[in-house]
Amino acid sequence: MDFYLDHNIYIYSLIDKSIVSAVDLLKKSVNFCYSPAHIEEVYKALKKGDSNYLENKKNILSQISKFTNDMEYLPSMTSIIIKKESPFICYERIVKYDTTQRIEIDGKHKYKVDKEHYKELCDKEKKYQNISNIEFDKIWEYEDMVNAISQLNTNMKDIIKKHNNRYENSVFKLCGVDKDLPEDLKIYSGMYSKIKDSHKVLEFIIEILFRILNINGYNAEKKEDTTISGIHDVSHAIYATKADKLFTVDRKFFNKCKAVYYFLQVDTEVILCSKENISEILMSYNECCKLM
Numbered sequence: 001m002d003f004y005l006d007h008n009i010y011i012y013s014l015i016d017k018s019i020v021s022a023v024d025l026l027k028k029s030v031n032f033c034y035s036p037a038h039i040e041e042v043y044k045a046l047k048k049g050d051s052n053y054l055e056n057k058k059n060i061l062s063q064i065s066k067f068t069n070d071m072e073y074l075p076s077m078t079s080i081i082i083k084k085e086s087p088f089i090c091y092e093r094i095v096k097y098d099t100t101q102r103i104e105i106d107g108k109h110k111y112k113v114d115k116e117h118y119k120e121l122c123d124k125e126k127k128y129q130n131i132s133n134i135e136f137d138k139i140w141e142y143e144d145m146v147n148a149i150s151q152l153n154t155n156m157k158d159i160i161k162k163h164n165n166r167y168e169n170s171v172f173k174l175c176g177v178d179k180d181l182p183e184d185l186k187i188y189s190g191m192y193s194k195i196k197d198s199h200k201v202l203e204f205i206i207e208i209l210f211r212i213l214n215i216n217g218y219n220a221e222k223k224e225d226t227t228i229s230g231i232h233d234v235s236h237a238i239y240a241t242k243a244d245k246l247f248t249v250d251r252k253f254f255n256k257c258k259a260v261y262y263f264l265q266v267d268t269e270v271i272l273c274s275k276e277n278i279s280e281i282l283m284s285y286n287e288c289c290k291l292m
Contacts (some may be wrong), residue, residue, distance in 0.1 A: 002031045003285075004073075004243035004268075006236060006250060007041045009278055010063055014056060018279035023067050026286055033082065033243060034064050035073040037235035039090045044232070061087040073239040075199045077178065080242040132219045136258035139218055140189070148212045153186050160185060163204070192264040196241065203238050209260045210234045218259070219252040233257075245269045247282065 003026070013019035023032060042060055064087045072085045131142070139145060152159065163169070164180040172179045179200055187205060195201045210233075214220045233253045237260060240246040246268055248254050254272040261268060273281045 001029070001245070002033055002243040003282075004033055004035075004236075004240040004246045005067070006246070006248040006253070007038050007232070008249045008275075009247060009273070010038065010060060010067070012249070012275060012278060013063055013067075014059055016278065019282070022279040022282040026282060027067075027069075029286075031071060032068045033071045033073050034068045034087065035236065035239035036090055036094065037232050037239060038064055039087055039094050040235070041232050043091060043094050061091060073242050075203070078199065079197045080199055080202075080239060082242070131217050132255070134218070136255055137262050139213070139259050140263050142216075144216050145212060148216070149187050152208065152212075156185060156187075157183060189263055190265045192241070192266045195264075199238075202241065205264070206238050206241075206260060207234055209263060210237065210256060213256050213259060219255040237261075240270075241266050241268055243268055245271055245285070247271050247273055247278070249273050249275055249278065 009019065013023070026032075039061070042057065046057060068087075070084050070086050072083055072087075072090065073080050074083050074085075075081075131139075134142065140149075160181050160183050169179045181201060181204055185201065185204075187208065191205070192202075195205060233250070233256075236246075236248075237253075237257045240257075241261075244267075246257065248257070248270065249272070251272060254270055258270045260266075261270060271281060
């Protein structure tokens with residue numbers, strides 16, 4: 001059984017030793033895995049000059065290494081794969097291929113668009129102010145969500161054509177990596193079993209579904225910096241589809257991820273922890289894991 005912890009849990013574990021104890025005990029029957037998204041968050045914080053990260057970079061990477069035994073989820077031309085790689089090696093690669101500026105520009109643009117669109121919705125109908133109260137298994141029945149997916153499917157050929165003609169795709173092709181998407185791609189409920197063996201399609205679909213939720217105000221980020229961080233959240237949601245359980249302390253991410261997984265019918269269980277009870281919740285799965 002594979003467990004995937006969100007980035008904050010690794011940070012909290014540097015102070016809360018009960019988390020370390022829980023992980024050590026669970027490792028007898030559970031595999032903990034990390035992904036490049038964890039390491040990208042470390043690098044992003046260091047580049048911004050976060051003093052906590054400057055002092056603890058080695059400790060954070062070492063903690064990830066210790067928890068996961070260097071087992072990492074990585075993209076491939078097919079499904080997400082598991083490979084043994086030190087977080088320090090992953091960090092060196094991320095520094096070499098720095099994408100933080102592109103992520104920041106993309107995040108700022110999305111924040112501006114989402115904020116303006118959500119304000120227009122709220123001005124038009126007050127019901128949108130309470131959209132985040134809708135349960136994850138009901139949100140896709142909401143008229144605006146249904147219409148958004150329908151409109152995307154109607155325009156999908158043009159969207160795919162634009163995606164496949166990106167300069168970034170040409171660069172990847174020179175490196176022997178094909179990022180082009182199938183021209184007949186459509187979004188529909190329960191499609192995970194059909195796309196799980198194509199990482200590039202899985203990535204594209206999950207990004208779009210999170211985008212639909214955000215732009216309509218469903219547990220959307222209210223600040224520019226958290227919107228930028230939310231891009232890493234989407235990456236975590238993609239990689240965690242490989243895990244049996246995803247643990248997070250971020251309620252907004254929890255709600256959106258639950259909604260996306262429900263729509264796609266991803267089997268991964270998403271579990272919300274408070275900062276104070278992370279170890280307790282982890283340990284609650286100890287007995288059932290022993291039986292696996």
